[in-house]
Amino acid sequence: MDEQQARLILESYRPGVDLEDAEIVAALETAGRNPESARWLEEEQAFDRAIGEHIQSIPAPYGLKTRILARRPAPVTSRFARLILGLAGAVALLFLLAQVADLWRNRGAESSNLLPAYASEMVSFIKVAPSLDLVSPNLRAIMGWLEDEKAIPPHVPVKLALLDPVGCRVLSFRQHDVTLICFNRESGKLAHLFVVDRAALPGLKPGAAVVFQREGEWMTATWAENDQVYMIAVQGDEAAARRFLPRT
Numbered sequence: 001m002d003e004q005q006a007r008l009i010l011e012s013y014r015p016g017v018d019l020e021d022a023e024i025v026a027a028l029e030t031a032g033r034n035p036e037s038a039r040w041l042e043e044e045q046a047f048d049r050a051i052g053e054h055i056q057s058i059p060a061p062y063g064l065k066t067r068i069l070a071r072r073p074a075p076v077t078s079r080f081a082r083l084i085l086g087l088a089g090a091v092a093l094l095f096l097l098a099q100v101a102d103l104w105r106n107r108g109a110e111s112s113n114l115l116p117a118y119a120s121e122m123v124s125f126i127k128v129a130p131s132l133d134l135v136s137p138n139l140r141a142i143m144g145w146l147e148d149e150k151a152i153p154p155h156v157p158v159k160l161a162l163l164d165p166v167g168c169r170v171l172s173f174r175q176h177d178v179t180l181i182c183f184n185r186e187s188g189k190l191a192h193l194f195v196v197d198r199a200a201l202p203g204l205k206p207g208a209a210v211v212f213q214r215e216g217e218w219m220t221a222t223w224a225e226n227d228q229v230y231m232i233a234v235q236g237d238e239a240a241a242r243r244f245l246p247r248t
Contacts, residue, residue, distance in 0.1 A: 120215055210223045
């Protein structure tokens with residue numbers, strides 16, 4: 001089995017559920033032998049977890065099942081009724097096409113509001129101790145490694161730079177590389193710095209106010225500087241995130 005076949009199989013892999021499937025096991029072994037494929041699988045699973053958590057957080061409208069069953073069509077018994085239903089189907093199709101056209105026109109607006117999804121995906125990755133591409137307590141060594149990897153070179157906020165680094169990782173969001181550097185906090189917990197090209201989050205403008213967003217026990221603080229978007233993620237409240245910002 002080659003890498004491409006393994007990735008195709010693992011796109012439908014359900015952790016902890018499909019381990020009795022010999023094909024899945026073989027694909028996992030193939031991916032595990034290649035660091036790039038292993039990283040792809042971790043990011044794929046982090047994305048799936050974020051989407052799953054978001055869907056589960058949306059409550060089903062009250063009485064939805066009843067309304068759906070109430071609209072179940074009765075058997076068609078006459079030519080006139082079939083004609084009416086045919087016209088109704090045509091109208092429904094035109095309505096659907098109009099909705100698709102509207103989504104197409106508004107695609108730019110949607111792309112500018114990607115911050116909640118970005119924060120959710122990144123926090124999903126760090127909820128457990130993240131596996132890092134480079135483990136090092138030396139920030140200069142980390143910056144050198146990122147430069148060698150042609151990753152986004154972040155400008156680390158001074159208050160974060162005073163902490164001891166743990167290591168770094170290169171992630172991905174909507175085909176944009178994301179640089180992640182982890183730091184040790186005094187509390188024994190971690191502070192995470194994410195940096196991505198501003199093209200990935202065009203709705204954020206340099207000089208605008210910092211955007212705070214809660215993700216469970218995590219708080220994120222996001223802002224734009226020049227052509228990059230920075231996000232700090234910590235366990236705690238807004239004050240815990242604010243203390244590491246370059247401006248308060």
